[in-house]
Amino acid sequence: MTEENKDSAANSSRRNFIKTTALAAAGFMIVPRHVLGGKGFLAPSDRLMVAGVGVGGKGESDLERIYSGGKSEIAFLCDVDDRRAAGSVKRFPKAKYYKDYRQMLDKEAKNIDGVVISTPDHTHAMIAMAAMQLGKHVYVQKPLTHDIFEARKLTEAANRYKVVTQMGNQGASGDGVRKLQDWLDAGRIGKVETVYCWTDRPVWPQGISWPTTGAAVPAELDWDLWLGCAPFKPYIDKMVPFNWRGWWDYGTGALGDMGCHLVEPPFRILGLDTPIDVQCSVGSVYVDEFKRGYFPESCPPSSHVIMTFEKTKKTKGNLEIHWMDGGIKPERPEELEANEAFGSNGVLFIGTKGKMMCDTYGANPRLLPLSRNAEDQTKVKTPLVEGGVDGHYRQWAEAAIAGYGKINLSSPFETAGPLTETLLIANLAIRGTDVRRTKADGNGFDYPGRDIKLLWDKQNLRVTNFDEVNQFVKREYRQGWSLGV
Structure with missing residues (x-):
C-alpha cells in the first residue's frame, strides 16, 4: 500500500x-x-x-x-x-x-x-x-x-x-500483509483452497559441480573462520560474497533466500503450522545431450515443491502451497487482463469466493480482478507497525x-x-531428489526420492517414509565448532 x-x-x-x-x-x-x-x-x-x-x-x-x-x-x-x-x-x-x-x-x-x-x-x-x-x-x-x-x-x-x-x-512488518489479513478476515475471497508462491531466483550459480581448481584466498579474508562449522574445503573464486547461496554446505537455495518473504504472508494470515507432507520436482542440467548431471553439493537450477498443511479456520480443507523457483510460474489467473502484469516474484491466493495477490514482502496487495480494488472499502482492523x-x-x-x-x-x-522449519522441510524434498542408490544388479543408479511424497513427523523432526533424507535435518558440525546445546 x-x-x-x-x-x-x-x-x-x-x-x-x-x-x-x-x-x-x-x-x-x-x-x-x-x-x-x-x-x-x-x-x-x-x-x-x-x-x-x-x-x-x-x-x-x-x-x-x-x-x-x-x-x-x-x-x-x-x-x-x-x-x-x-x-x-x-x-x-x-x-x-x-x-x-x-x-x-x-x-x-x-x-x-x-x-x-x-x-x-x-x-x-x-x-x-x-x-x-x-x-x-x-x-x-x-x-x-x-x-x-x-x-x-x-x-x-x-x-x-x-x-x-x-x-x-x-x-x-509491512502494511501489505496486514491488508491481505483484513481482506481474508472480511471474507473477500472466502476460504482459501490453494496458494502459489514463485520467484525468479536463483540469480547465482546452481546445478553445477564443485570447481576442480581452487583460487588464492584474498588477504583480507579469513577463510577458515568464514567456513566456521561447515566442512573444510579449499577456497574457490567468487564464493564470497554471494555465490555461497547455491551450495548446500552454506546456503539454502532459492527457498531459503526468498521463501521467508513469499511464504510468510500465507503462513501468517492463514495461521499455518509446519507441513504434514512435501513433494517436489526439480529442473535438470545435462552434461551432454544424453547424460543428466548429478550435482548433490549444489542446489538445482529450478524446483516446484508442494507443501500440504492441515486445515485451519481460514482454509477450505487441508491446504497446498506450491513453491516455484528458477523462473517457473503458476498458470496466469484468468481474471488478469492480457497486459496486466503477473510479476516475476509473487503470491497468489485462490479462495472459494475470489483471488488475491501480492509481491515480495507482501507488498502491493491486490484483489482480482484488479477492478475490484478501486471500489474496495474493507475496514482496516489489523494493527499496523509504525514505519x-x-x-x-x-x-x-x-x-x-x-x-x-x-x-x-x-x-x-x-x-x-x-x-523457517517449513521452508527447510521443503528443502528436504529437493535434496531428496539427489539421494541415489546402486541398482540391485550393480549397473548404474536409481533415485528413490524423486517420485515420492515425504511424510513429516513434527514432534520427532524426521521424515517417516524415507529415512535417507533425515541426514539433512541436522548437520554434523566441523570439529571445534558447536551449537552449544
Whole structure:
C-alpha cells in the first residue's frame, strides 16, 4: 500500500500503535542498567548497545536501519572479511572491530545488549545461540537457520533465555500483509483452497559441480573462520560474497533466500503450522545431450515443491502451497487482463469466493480482478507497525530496550522458527531428489526420492517414509565448532 493510498483508518491505527507503545514504556521505572542487571532486560532510558556480526552488504544495511531508529549505538563490528566490513567500519568509526565473533562475545559481553547477525546461512544458528546464552537480544537475517534442528533449538532458546528476537524478513512488518489479513478476515475471497508462491531466483550459480581448481584466498579474508562449522574445503573464486547461496554446505537455495518473504504472508494470515507432507520436482542440467548431471553439493537450477498443511479456520480443507523457483510460474489467473502484469516474484491466493495477490514482502496487495480494488472499502482492523517495513528494525530495538515480553514483534523466533522449519522441510524434498542408490544388479543408479511424497513427523523432526533424507535435518558440525546445546 502506498502512502497516498492509506486512508484515515490506517493512520488512526498507526496513532493507536504509537500511543499504546508509549503508555507501555511509561509504566517502567527509569533506573540505570547496572542497577537492574539480569539477562535480557534493559532500562527504557538506555540506548541499545549493538554488536554486528557479518557487517558487509545486507549486514551494513541492517545496522544502518537499526541505528537510524535513534535508540541504538553500533558499538562493535565483527566480520571475517575486512573488504566487506569496510563500509560499516567507515560508517561507525567508534565501533571496536573483531574478526572472530567468539572473541568479541568473550571479551565484550558485559558491554553488549543486542547482536545483529547477517552472516551466510550456515553460521546463523551457532552465533545466535552463543549470544542468547549470554542473555543478549538477537536480530538474525533470514532464513533463521541452515537446518531444521537448528531452527527448533533457537526457537526453544529464545523462550528459555527470555531474550527479544526478530528474524530479518522485514515484510512481516509491512502494511501489505496486514491488508491481505483484513481482506481474508472480511471474507473477500472466502476460504482459501490453494496458494502459489514463485520467484525468479536463483540469480547465482546452481546445478553445477564443485570447481576442480581452487583460487588464492584474498588477504583480507579469513577463510577458515568464514567456513566456521561447515566442512573444510579449499577456497574457490567468487564464493564470497554471494555465490555461497547455491551450495548446500552454506546456503539454502532459492527457498531459503526468498521463501521467508513469499511464504510468510500465507503462513501468517492463514495461521499455518509446519507441513504434514512435501513433494517436489526439480529442473535438470545435462552434461551432454544424453547424460543428466548429478550435482548433490549444489542446489538445482529450478524446483516446484508442494507443501500440504492441515486445515485451519481460514482454509477450505487441508491446504497446498506450491513453491516455484528458477523462473517457473503458476498458470496466469484468468481474471488478469492480457497486459496486466503477473510479476516475476509473487503470491497468489485462490479462495472459494475470489483471488488475491501480492509481491515480495507482501507488498502491493491486490484483489482480482484488479477492478475490484478501486471500489474496495474493507475496514482496516489489523494493527499496523509504525514505519511499516522500515519499522521492522526499530521494533526489535525498542522491544529489546523495553525488555522481554513487553512489546509484540512481527517475526520473533516463536513464529520465525516454524516458518523457517517449513521452508527447510521443503528443502528436504529437493535434496531428496539427489539421494541415489546402486541398482540391485550393480549397473548404474536409481533415485528413490524423486517420485515420492515425504511424510513429516513434527514432534520427532524426521521424515517417516524415507529415512535417507533425515541426514539433512541436522548437520554434523566441523570439529571445534558447536551449537552449544
